[in-house]
Amino acid sequence: MPAYSEDQILGLAPDESSMKSGRELATTRKWSNTGMSPLGLWGECQGSGKNPYQTCVDFSGPAFKCNCPSRKFPCKHGIALLLLFTKEPSVFPSGQMPEWADAWLRGRAEKTEKKAKKDEDAKPPDPVAKAKRQADRAAKVESGIADLDRWLQDRIRQGISNLASSSHIMWEQQAARLTDAQAPGLARMLRQCADIPNSHEGWPEHLLSRMALLHLATQGYSRIDELDEDAQHDLRSIIGFTVNQEELLKEDGIKDHWQVMGQRVEYDERMKTQRTWLRGVNSRQWALILQFAFGMAQLDISFLPGHSVDAELVFFPGSLKLRALAKNIGHERKKMDALDAYESADEFLVDYAKAMALNPWMETFPCAIKNVTPVSTGVREVVLVDSKKNVIPLRAPMFEDTAGHWNLLALSGGRPLDIFGEWSGRSLLPLYTMPSEHSCTKSITQAKDPISEIRSRQDAGAPRIEPNHAEESSYAHDGGS
């Protein structure tokens, strides 16, 4: 049976009200005829009507079914049933499924089987048509990139000071042209630039650095055939070419026991993006699982932070091999007892620099460091100090909600912690910590260095930026990206 944490389940609720109601209904008083099978859970919840609502949860999603009239999905009854299961599994005896649960749970299982068979039997796509589609898109992208190159040059010719008074429409029009040219990744990067003018004191430098990255993409694409295969994939990913995930899942992946190092969800209007960072216990491979959900659709909760699970991961092509898809995820979860982490930020930064040299568009990089002590440096500021006295700035909190930073200080009590987070090049967003005495004794420097291995495969002729450690940045800023 999958193990879910209360937070994970509540994360599935479509809004706060469902979350609250789900919590309140997760009590044995409200439920009758509960049960479970390897496929899922079921139960009947007494509402204000005469007949109780019949609710089912399919473990494979989890997916929910309820005959209540709510338009919310999942409804409060689904949330409550799953919460009750995690709180009091003993009230869910294994037994014969009632007809209504059987019809739905078995129906879903059969549909999944049929789909898998259909996928197996599906005819391979017509290679000629596929090649034509690819050529058409390449031509569109090429044209869009040439247009972006001209646009960037015009901005630099006229001066970016003019952008301080220009409206968002100007940015949006150019971004829309990139979207039409089927380069949505570049369109997204351009839209991010639109918010920079006048946003803070160092905005010109910040904007120039972002425009430079767009320029790097346009120049790289103009000679993409000269790049090695991994760099080509990086560039194509930045531009917005997607990888067929169904095809990718057919490839063999890395089977390992994966530690769930951290997880967070980003919200962009109605779109939710869940970022889950994994670390292979044996392979020591990092992996980033991205999951998307729109509107009331739920995010996957297979990965529980602070726990480890057996799974096979298939990696997207690229120089860093970070983004992955999960298949064959085991049900058993073990509590993590150690973080596989760098001894100091210096060691981490060496690998970060190597990664940057491979992929200069990289926005975040996984960072686990041992023995960092949270230190309050001002009235409302907390930073981390590692064993070599390096100051690791923390990412500025959203909406001045500094609770997360203070929590770090509270958890440490002045003692060092092992920490995992996302490094942006300037600051760390902490996602998981544990007291340092539980730390893994393995040194990352003694282990196989995945980045060195990747570098050894590189084409010597590909453009590279050699990192230089002479430049010191203050932890408050580095205007760059």
Added chain:
Amino acid sequence: MSFKEALVTTALLGTENQGLSTLDCPGELREWIDSLMQQSESIGRERTVLHAAAFVYSHARAGALLAKYEGKMPELAPAETMPAISVKASQHLDILSQFHYNLLEEWFQIVAQQGRRIREDRLAHALSLGATDSALQPLVRKVVGERGKWLSGYNTDWRYVRLEDAEVDWEKVADQWAIGSLDERIELLTIGRKNDPVRALNMLASTWKEEATEARVKFLDCLDQGLSMSDEVFLEETALNDKRKEVRTVAQRLLTLIPESRYQQRARHRLFSAVQITTFAPSGLAKLNPNHKPKRIWEILIPEVDKEMMRDGIVAKSSDSTLGDKAFVLMQLVSAVDPFDFAKKYQIDYEELLDMAEDCMWKDAMLNGLEDGSIVFSNSAAAKAHLARANCNDYEGLAESLNASDKEEVLMLLFESNKNFPPSTGQQGEWIVLQSVLNQMGKWSVNFSKLMMQVFRNHLRVSKGDVYSIDDLIKGTANRIDISVIPEFQSVFGSMGSVPLIDKALETMFFRQEMKQALQHD
């Protein structure tokens, strides 16, 4: 100008206005930039700037080093002496602060009663709750443990935690007092008053002449802590003579609370000179009747407001539309003395004093004055007597003056004397008493909870099952009922089927039950 600055300047002004200078290009980039500049003619000036920016910023980002920390590392938090609450109980804190804010106080109370502490991952949240809600502060202080006290030292919003235990280093005080911000000085004075009230007062007196009005008011407000006759001279001779009314008002409030103060003596003298009660000895057969109530009459002579009275805060012109100027003065005279002292002076019971006030020609002034006095002197028994009559002006103020057992007693008296409780709209006073006192109540005792169930039974019988006219009462019950009485609540309303208001109340009650259970387990 560094090369980065030159790049930004060119980009800002535009290549049509400003060329790119490579004069200050650092050594390690020099070769590459020189090579780029040689190609500038062929690739164009704009691309040259963008090429250079891409190179320089990627180089900087990849090669950035972190600053070195040169400050002091934090001291280690002392070891905890109390056990922590369970993980589940911790999670309840989040639910409470989002969805059941009015149950937070009960949650903190149970944690404190059990001698437990909040887990580390919720300390910042708990401390912030106390920072925004001063009513929670005494409870938060008890349950944050050593780690919480340690943590509070890093955030000024949480300084309320340390005020309780903080000790003043009097040697450093003079400097801190002279140069600190207003908030820091208020904190210093508060801690000082807890440690050594006289020394802290002397510190305030030493700089009093230089202080602004706002600071004077705030500093005087700190003197509630450790207030005694030792403060009387300063308050009477300095603060009460201040030019600003705001300052004098605080001084008057403080002097009122010092029974032996000259201010209080003047107040008594004024009241007992202006208002006298004459008792006539029984005559004839009345002498033989032990239950005979002696005849008493008021003798009231309201004085003109003189300079000394004005200095003591007595206002000659009425600001109350229901009272004339004379009555207003009388009301102020009465409210300046503890109402029980007034009764004691004439050796009569307080209830009898209230009865007499009802018959007095200055009835409104007299009753309002006694009521205000009950609030000013936080006289719970007097406040109870006023509320029992359900004919008051400031119900909320009186309810606030009651202690916990008196609150329940006031309501029990109301229920006993009103068969159809909760009262109908015709019984306006009783209804307001009920609401005001309930709003001020914490958790109910078992007995009071059971009594309320009886009240609900009566109401449902009389109103033929109307629950919506008492919705506030039911909501309040959910938050306050002793949880052992929940089955009785279910039995009272059980026959009504599913009613959202009742279901909601039950959900809250069961949540309280779960919250309590979670706090009882490790």
